[in-house]
Amino acid sequence: MSVKPILSIKNLQKTYPNGVQALKGVSFDVKKGEFLVVIGLSGSGKSTMLRCINRLNEPTAGEMVFNDGKVEKDLVKLEKATDIKWLRQNVGMIFQHFNLIPRHSVLSNVLMGKLSKTSTLKSLFGIFSDEDIAEAMKYLKLVGIAEKAHIRADQLSGGQQQRVAIARALTQNPQILLADEPVASLDPATCHVVMDYLRKVNQELGITIICNLHFLSLVRQYATRVVALKGGELVYEGDPKSIDDAWFEKIYGAGAKEVHIN
Amino acid sequence: MKSYVVRRSILDGFTFAFLIASLAVWIINPTDEQALNMKLNVALFFAAFIVGTFVSHVLTKMKVTTLGEALFQPPYKKSVVSVSWYKTFSAWHLIVLLVGLIIVSIIKTKFSIYELLNEDGFNGAMRLFKGIFSPNFAILPKAILNIIETIFMAFLATALAIPFAFVLSFVSAKNIMTGTTGFWIYLAMRTLFNVMRSIEALVWAIIFSVWVGIGPFAGMLALMIHSIASLAKQYSEMVETVSEGPIEGVQSCGANKLQTIWYAIVPQVVLPYVSFTVYRWDINVRMATIIGLVGGGGIGTLLVQYQGQAMWPEVGTIIVVIAIVVWAMDQASAYIREALK
Numbered sequence: 001m002s003v004k005p006i007l008s009i010k011n012l013q014k015t016y017p018n019g020v021q022a023l024k025g026v027s028f029d030v031k032k033g034e035f036l037v038v039i040g041l042s043g044s045g046k047s048t049m050l051r052c053i054n055r056l057n058e059p060t061a062g063e064m065v066f067n068d069g070k071v072e073k074d075l076v077k078l079e080k081a082t083d084i085k086w087l088r089q090n091v092g093m094i095f096q097h098f099n100l101i102p103r104h105s106v107l108s109n110v111l112m113g114k115l116s117k118t119s120t121l122k123s124l125f126g127i128f129s130d131e132d133i134a135e136a137m138k139y140l141k142l143v144g145i146a147e148k149a150h151i152r153a154d155q156l157s158g159g160q161q162q163r164v165a166i167a168r169a170l171t172q173n174p175q176i177l178l179a180d181e182p183v184a185s186l187d188p189a190t191c192h193v194v195m196d197y198l199r200k201v202n203q204e205l206g207i208t209i210i211c212n213l214h215f216l217s218l219v220r221q222y223a224t225r226v227v228a229l230k231g232g233e234l235v236y237e238g239d240p241k242s243i244d245d246a247w248f249e250k251i252y253g254a255g256a257k258e259v260h261i262n
Numbered sequence: 263m264k265s266y267v268v269r270r271s272i273l274d275g276f277t278f279a280f281l282i283a284s285l286a287v288w289i290i291n292p293t294d295e296q297a298l299n300m301k302l303n304v305a306l307f308f309a310a311f312i313v314g315t316f317v318s319h320v321l322t323k324m325k326v327t328t329l330g331e332a333l334f335q336p337p338y339k340k341s342v343v344s345v346s347w348y349k350t351f352s353a354w355h356l357i358v359l360l361v362g363l364i365i366v367s368i369i370k371t372k373f374s375i376y377e378l379l380n381e382d383g384f385n386g387a388m389r390l391f392k393g394i395f396s397p398n399f400a401i402l403p404k405a406i407l408n409i410i411e412t413i414f415m416a417f418l419a420t421a422l423a424i425p426f427a428f429v430l431s432f433v434s435a436k437n438i439m440t441g442t443t444g445f446w447i448y449l450a451m452r453t454l455f456n457v458m459r460s461i462e463a464l465v466w467a468i469i470f471s472v473w474v475g476i477g478p479f480a481g482m483l484a485l486m487i488h489s490i491a492s493l494a495k496q497y498s499e500m501v502e503t504v505s506e507g508p509i510e511g512v513q514s515c516g517a518n519k520l521q522t523i524w525y526a527i528v529p530q531v532v533l534p535y536v537s538f539t540v541y542r543w544d545i546n547v548r549m550a551t552i553i554g555l556v557g558g559g560g561i562g563t564l565l566v567q568y569q570g571q572a573m574w575p576e577v578g579t580i581i582v583v584i585a586i587v588v589w590a591m592d593q594a595s596a597y598i599r600e601a602l603k
């Protein structure tokens with residue numbers, strides 16, 4: 001049996017207006033339900049790639065075929081606003097700096113995940129249905145932060161804010177969750193809390209995760225599969241356990257040393 | 263051509279042409295007829311300007327720093343050689359320019375110590391001051407009624423300007439108006455605001471007093487037009503400095519443009535908006551007083567009536583009332599803006 005990959009990226013390229021070639025033709029498949037981690041040096045194009053997938057960045061060339069068993073679409077070809085909306089309903093994202101609305105309550109932030117399914121007029125008055133609110137609360141519970149629902153988002157700690165961001169993304173009911181260095185601005189302990197919630201989302205809700213990470217120890221602990229970028233090109237694809245010293249040098253350059261966090 | 267070269271040439275060209283023109287007027291002492299011959303004079307001035315830009319260019323090539331070069335040159339060209347200021351060309355350029363400006367303005371304003379110390383005039387001013395410093399408080403109720411009119415005129419102008427400025431501020435923010443069409447709209451809006459603001463509220467008041475008749479309504483409309491342009495510009499500058507994070511966060515949830523503005527941008531700009539608006543009301547109260555002088559209603563109109571009849575004690579009362587209100591508004595708006603930070 002050959003299940004089609006949920007996302008099949010072929011020859012993805014991205015050149016920024018200033019001429020920087022951030023992606024020079026990257027190809028790999030993302031299998032449904034996996035926890036795929038993207039590693040690579042700073043500037044290797046990890047963020048660019050994630051942001052191409054949900055079209056926060058415009059890819060320059062290539063294909064990204066999405067296939068969830070019901071619809072098959074090339075994400076690069078999406079043009080209309082409604083198609084982009086459809087894409088973002090299916091592909092959620094969390095960021096290094098959480099990107100919450102600081103002055104709004106936690107619950108209101110989580111409800112942002114329902115914006116794409118709420119009419120513009122209703123959303124301008126902040127009217128969300130009872131089901132939407134119940135769902136938002138459900139996901140806040142899932143990330144263990146329901147009691148903070150009515151607190152302003154900027155009053156929370158970094159780890160808590162990232163959990164709110166996860167809840168916000170879940171409220172979209174996405175099939176894929178992109179995570180761009182979700183723990184890079186957190187301390188080691190909090191970092192594991194957040195990673196554990198991501199694993200829970202992956203295993204319990206079956207959401208496919210594509211996650212940029214810097215620390216190899218985290219990669220070994222959480223990833224089911226790894227791809228590595230270097231200078232905008234794919235240099236490794238495989239099992240996290242088989243990244244040995246030779247591979248490490250290839251990805252990070254000779255003389256680099258691994259840093260461990262526990 | 264690099265824009266700093268254009269700026270340097272214009273500044274240097276103008277200072278050169280200005281000095282030449284001043285010298286020429288001094289030496290030739292033209293008759294009225296000659297002075298009013300606009301075509302010839304403009305042509306001569308322009309010729310001098312061209313010569314000036316040329317001189318500026320040659321001097322710069324010779325590594326002599328003109329005032330324009332010193333002012334506009336890009337940071338990487340700025341040398342840190344410490345030469346005493348009086349040994350530099352640009353310093354003398356500036357000194358000659360300032361001296362020239364002062365001499366010409368003294369002549370142009372008919373500056374005269376004689377008039378200032380003239381006994382008749384001095385006694386007249388003394389009478390006026392005496393009147394003003396012994397205010398006639400019998401007209402106080404009238405003055406208060408009129409200043410209330412002024413305050414509400416300013417308030418309504420500000421309040422009516424808010425919705426227009428709010429909507430326009432997004433249309434004229436660079437980070438929202440992306441793409442080619444967007445850029446042109448942005449440019450057109452910004453130009454429109456600059457034109458609207460460069461026409462003084464006083465001039466708008468004259469226009470509207472012809473249109474809707476003399477009175478507070480004309481004054482209010484004048485202030486409103488001016489406020490829309492000013493607020494929209496200030497608001498849109500705030501929109502341009504919002505942080506990208508929340509915007510991307512909301513966009514990644516599939517929000518459309520309006521939802522993004524409402525949820526990611528508005529919360530970031532709302533406090534500065536309120537602060538600008540309170541300040542604008544404060545400014546409008548002051549402006550409304552002046553606008554009253556040309557028939558815009560309120561306390562200004564009352565002031566000009568008494569002044570016309572040389573009723574100085576009454577004028578004194580009005581000045582006191584204006585001073586108190588302006589001071590109070592100024593304090594209140596300062597406290598409110600402080601609290602909003």
Ligand SMILES: Nc1ncnc2c1ncn2[C@@H]1O[C@H](COP(=O)(O)OP(=O)(O)OP(=O)(O)O)[C@@H](O)[C@H]1O
Nearest residue numbers: 016018020022040041042043044045046047048049
């Ligand atoms: N908006 C942009 N405009 C121009 N160049 C950009 C832009 N964003 C990123 N780049 C460039 O593209 C390249 C890849 O950047 P990217 O942010 O994708 O790397 P990254 O792997 O995420 O790095 P990091 O680990 O530091 O986040 C870099 O050379 C960067 O300078």
Ligand SMILES: [Mg+2]
Nearest residue numbers: 046047048181
């Ligand atoms: Mg990055």
